[in-house]
Amino acid sequence: MYKKFGIEDNLIEHSKNVEKEIEPIFKEIDQVCEYNSLKVLQAFQNNKISDMHFNQTTGYGYGDVGRDTCEKVFAEVLGAEDALVRGQFISGTHALTVALFAFLRPGDTMLSITGKPYDTLDEVIGIVENPSSLKSFGVNFEKIELVNNEFDYEAIEKRLKEGKVNLIEIQRSKGYSTRKSITLDKLEKVIKHIRNVDKDVIIMIDNCYCEFVNTEEPLEVGADVIVGSLIKNLGGGIAPNGAYIAGRRDLVNLASERLTAPGEGKEVGPSLGITKLILQGLFMAPSVVASSLKTAVFASKMLEELGFDVEPKFDDKRADIVQTINFNDKNKLIKYCQGIQMGSPIDSNSIPEPWDMPGYTDQVIMAAGAFTQGSSIELSCDGPIRPPYTAFMQGGLTYEYGKLGVLKAVQNMIG
Numbered sequence: 001m002y003k004k005f006g007i008e009d010n011l012i013e014h015s016k017n018v019e020k021e022i023e024p025i026f027k028e029i030d031q032v033c034e035y036n037s038l039k040v041l042q043a044f045q046n047n048k049i050s051d052m053h054f055n056q057t058t059g060y061g062y063g064d065v066g067r068d069t070c071e072k073v074f075a076e077v078l079g080a081e082d083a084l085v086r087g088q089f090i091s092g093t094h095a096l097t098v099a100l101f102a103f104l105r106p107g108d109t110m111l112s113i114t115g116k117p118y119d120t121l122d123e124v125i126g127i128v129e130n131p132s133s134l135k136s137f138g139v140n141f142e143k144i145e146l147v148n149n150e151f152d153y154e155a156i157e158k159r160l161k162e163g164k165v166n167l168i169e170i171q172r173s174k175g176y177s178t179r180k181s182i183t184l185d186k187l188e189k190v191i192k193h194i195r196n197v198d199k200d201v202i203i204m205i206d207n208c209y210c211e212f213v214n215t216e217e218p219l220e221v222g223a224d225v226i227v228g229s230l231i232k233n234l235g236g237g238i239a240p241n242g243a244y245i246a247g248r249r250d251l252v253n254l255a256s257e258r259l260t261a262p263g264e265g266k267e268v269g270p271s272l273g274i275t276k277l278i279l280q281g282l283f284m285a286p287s288v289v290a291s292s293l294k295t296a297v298f299a300s301k302m303l304e305e306l307g308f309d310v311e312p313k314f315d316d317k318r319a320d321i322v323q324t325i326n327f328n329d330k331n332k333l334i335k336y337c338q339g340i341q342m343g344s345p346i347d348s349n350s351i352p353e354p355w356d357m358p359g360y361t362d363q364v365i366m367a368a369g370a371f372t373q374g375s376s377i378e379l380s381c382d383g384p385i386r387p388p389y390t391a392f393m394q395g396g397l398t399y400e401y402g403k404l405g406v407l408k409a410v411q412n413m414i415g
């Protein structure tokens with residue numbers, strides 16, 4: 001069958017050897033998947049999910065039992081006091097924006113301790129001028145860079161002692177940078193350190209791409225609030241859109257009053273019939289995240305053996321589902337991404353080209369042959385067109401489809 005996809009014999013042989021070597025890693029991924037599946041099932045049972053929760057509301061969405069119970073399930077799974085899980089969030093960026101505008105006030109200071117946040121937050125924060133940015137409302141932004149992929153403990157402590165910081169943002173996934181993603185161990189350590197110096201600062205985690213990669217989530221190691229997208233890990237490839245904010249009850253409440261209106265908060269917001277899909281997505285998510293991880297591990301080993309610089313290495317401890325490959329060559333990056341598209345179920349015969357995406361500074365090429373527009377829990381690959389010409393690949397609803405996508409991309413690149 002692989003030959004029908006234009007994959008040559010030598011590449012198939014090579015992939016067989018790779019699969020033998022990565023077997024022990026797959027076993028570990030399966031164990032995490034098993035644990036997280038039980039965690040999800042328990043939350044469904046504890047909250048007595050039944051057919052009636054698949055109800056839908058329209059209009060204001062008052063008294064939406066399904067929506068409210070679904071949020072309780074998410075809260076339990078994430079170790080949160082409360083959660084806001086809504087289709088009214090357009091994306092992860094929107095949820096992060098709502099959270100930041102909900103928690104910060106004029107004169108407040110936001111401090112990122114993982115360097116510059118994700119590209120789409122540039123205009124939200126005001127790093128790039130925008131009349132609706134946090135900066136335009138008088139919110140200050142500061143950042144501390146990671147040093148050799150570690151938190152700069154000294155600089156963080158010094159800054160916290162110097163003057164009031166209201167919110168610390170920690171972005172776990174690397175975004176479009178070449179740094180490593182933040183593992184839960186590192187997160188736990190830095191949170192303890194912050195708490196020793198400052199008991200009050202809000203610790204907010206951009207948790208995009210990290211859910212269910214480990215058996216614990218950031219709230220369980222001391223974070224106050226986490227934010228993520230439902231067209232990434234927790235949506236399990238089934239949620240049609242949406243995002244979540246989970247954590248301390250008071251913070252979730254503040255966020256809800258910013259998403260809807262002060263005084264209305266969580267009480268409104270019609271589910272419009274998507275609660276069943278959100279719950280079903282959460283139910284599938286541990287297994288889908290496991291498939292994405294296996295696809296990433298397979299790609300990592302394949303491309304490392306072909307001489308490319310990959311991060312993480314196949315046997316590294318992972319914090320997220322993202323695999324980066326440095327091609328150091330613009331054309332190879334483009335060919336690889338185009339190959340991912342060719343291996344997709346949807347739009348396999350359209351060829352992606354680099355373009356000026358809203359919210360991003362460099363041109364970006366994006367391969368996404370997904371059922372849900374922009375969904376990156378489905379196999380997808382993108383790269384900003386700038387040295388070292390790095391592909392950021394993630395997703396894979398099943399390992400089999402993920403593997404085919406990677407093989408097709410490699411074949412297309414090597415010609």
Ligand SMILES: *Cc1c(COP(=O)(O)O)cnc(C)c1O
Pocket residue numbers: 091092093094118120171172173174175206208209229
């Ligand atoms: C995907 C992502 C976001 C949000 O992106 P959307 O495309 O708006 O959902 C934010 N931060 C990180 C680290 C991400 O990976």
